[in-house]
Amino acid sequence: MVTMSDVARLAGVSKMTVSNVVNNRAGVSEPVRRRVLEAIQESGYRLNVNARTLKAGRTGVIGFAVPGVDQAYFGMLGAHVIEAAKAHGFHVAIEQTGAGAEGEAATIAQSHKLQFDGLILSAVTLDPREQGQTWGDFPIVMLGERDFGASIDHVGMANEAGTRAATEHLVERGCTRIANVTGRSLEGVHVVSRRHRGYMEALEAAGIGPDPALVSLSGMGAEDGRKAVHTLHAAGVDFDGVVAVTDTVAMGVLRGLADLGLRCPEDVRVAGFDDIPYAVYTVPAITSVAPDHRWMAERAVSLIVSRIEDPSRPPEEHTAPFRLMVRESTG
Amino acid sequence: MVTMSDVARLAGVSKMTVSNVVNNRAGVSEPVRRRVLEAIQESGYRLNVNARTLKAGRTGVIGFAVPGVDQAYFGMLGAHVIEAAKAHGFHVAIEQTGAGAEGEAATIAQSHKLQFDGLILSAVTLDPREQGQTWGDFPIVMLGERDFGASIDHVGMANEAGTRAATEHLVERGCTRIANVTGRSLEGVHVVSRRHRGYMEALEAAGIGPDPALVSLSGMGAEDGRKAVHTLHAAGVDFDGVVAVTDTVAMGVLRGLADLGLRCPEDVRVAGFDDIPYAVYTVPAITSVAPDHRWMAERAVSLIVSRIEDPSRPPEEHTAPFRLMVRESTG
DNA sequence: TTGTAGGCGTTATCAT
C-alpha cells in the first residue's frame, strides 16, 4: 500500500506537506504542490480513510436502520439517503432490523452502532422515549416517524393529514363504507396509529360514523393486505373503499379484491400511502399519498451530519410536504 | 471515548491483556478475564473497529455496487447480502452506480472502493475484462452477470436456460407470436444478451422462425416495458406472448396491455425473470424465472470473504439454480 | 500468564 510517506519521499518533501496538498490546505507553494501531485499520480497513492478517521475519531459511516431494504419503500428511501450522504462525504451502512417491531430496539442497541458516526433510524414502531437513556448522546435522527417529546432530531411526514386527505378523497368519490387496512397495533405513537387517526378524522369530518368492523389490524406486508380483504369479505363486511396503511399493503388489497372477483375501482376504491415507484404500474394504478422522499432523506442526512459536528445542537423537527396522487384505483 | 488503556487501568492489567480478553484469545487466567470483563462493563468500553482495522489493514466493510437499491430486485438482493455479510462479521456499504450502464465503471473506479475490503459488483452491463487492469488485485466478485474469461469470481444464474424455460412455457401454452421485451442493447455479454439468447434458443427448438419485429430493445425499467407494448401495438405487430427481461419490465408490460385494453393472459401471455416479491401480487400474478437469490447472495459473500483472506485463490464460477414459477400471467 | 515496545497512516501542534 502506498502511503503518504512514500509520496513524500518521492516528491522530496515531508508527509505533512503531502497531507496539506491532499486536503487542499493553504500554505503550500505552487511548485511544491505540483511536485506532490505528480508524485501522487505516479505512485497511485490513495488516501487511507481509515487512518484519517482514526485520527479524527470518526468512521465516516452513517448507519441507516430499516426493517428491510427489500421493501420497496425502504429501498427507495435508502437510495436517496445514500445519495445525500455521498454529497456530505459519508458512506451509508444499512442495518436491517427485521420486520418485527419487537426486535428493533435490540437490533439497534446491540448493533455495531458505535462504529458509525451516527444513525438514521427509520423504525416502524420503536418509541425513542423508551430508549433515550440507552443511546446516550449518540447522534440519532428519526426518519419517518414522529417522536413525541424526546429530544431527538426528527424528519417526519404528515401521516394524519395525508391519510385524512386520502380518506376524504374516497368520500368525495362517493364511498360511504371505507375500510382501513392497517398494521397490527394502534397502540403507541407510530406510523400505523397516526395514519389510522387521519382516517378517523376524515370520517368524523364527513359525518360518517366509524365502524370497528371496517378496521382491519393486519400487518405491513402485501400478504397482510390480501388476507385482510379475504377476511373482511368472509365476515360479510360490506365496504366500498379501502384506505391502506402503505402502498405495499394496497397492492395486497388489490390482489385480494381480484382473488374475490371484486373490481377496483367499480366495486371498491383503494388508496395507499408512500407512492412507491410501482404504484403507477399496478392495474389499476394506485392512488397514493406521496411524501417527498428525496426531501426527507436529504433533510435527515443534513441533520445527522450537523449533529455529528455539534452534538449539543438543539433537536429539530421537520415535516415533509405531501401530495395526493390520484390514480385509477379511486376511479 | 473509553479506550483499552482505560479498561486496563481500571482492571489493573495491561492493554494487551484487555486485547486478549476482548478477542477471546487463550492464555488469560480466569480471574483476570473476569476482572477485565467487569471493567469493560463498568466503563462502557467499546472496541474501536477503526483502530483495529487500521492495524489489520482492513475496514471490515464490503462494498455492494448496484444500479440502485430502489429497484425491487437489487433491494431484495441487498437484503440478502447484508444478512450474509453480517454472519461473517462484515458490514455492507451500498454503492449506487446509477441506472445507466455507461457510468458503472467510472462510478466503481473513482468510488471510495479502497476503503472497502472487497466489492460485490452487481452490474448490469459492465464487462470486467475491460476493467481488469484498473482494479488490479482488488477483491471483486461479480454477482448476477457472467464474466467470460476474466479471472474474477463470479456468481451467476442460468440466464439462457431460465429464459429458455420461460419461452418454452409460453410455446406450450400455445403462443406462436412471442415478443421479447428487453434491454437497450444485445451487444456484449451481459444479462440482456444472455436472456435474449435463451429466448432465441427456445424459438428455434420449437421450430418458430424468429421475427425481428417482435424484439423490442427498450430498457430495464417498468416504464420501458409499458412503452414497448405501446410501440409494438402502434406498429401493428401481432403478438400473443411476451418474454420480459425482468419482472419489473414485465410489470410495465402488464400495465401497457391494460392501457390498450388487451387482456392478460387471454390476449397476451407474459413471463418475467427474477421473481421479485411483488410478482405474486400483481394482477395477474407474473409467471417468472426464480433464481435462488439467497443462495446467490450467500455464495457471493463467501467468495469475497475468502478472497479477502486469500487473494491468490483461483477464481470460482457458481451458477444459481432456478425454478419457473408459473402464475396467472401465462394462464 | 502477563507486560513492553513499536508501528499501522494520518493529522495537530509546534518549530524552523
Next chain:
DNA sequence: ATGATAACGCCTACAA
C-alpha cells in the same frame, strides 16, 4: 512555507 514530533486506539512480536 515547510518540517519534526507526537498522538489517535489497537495489535504483532517479543520479553519477562
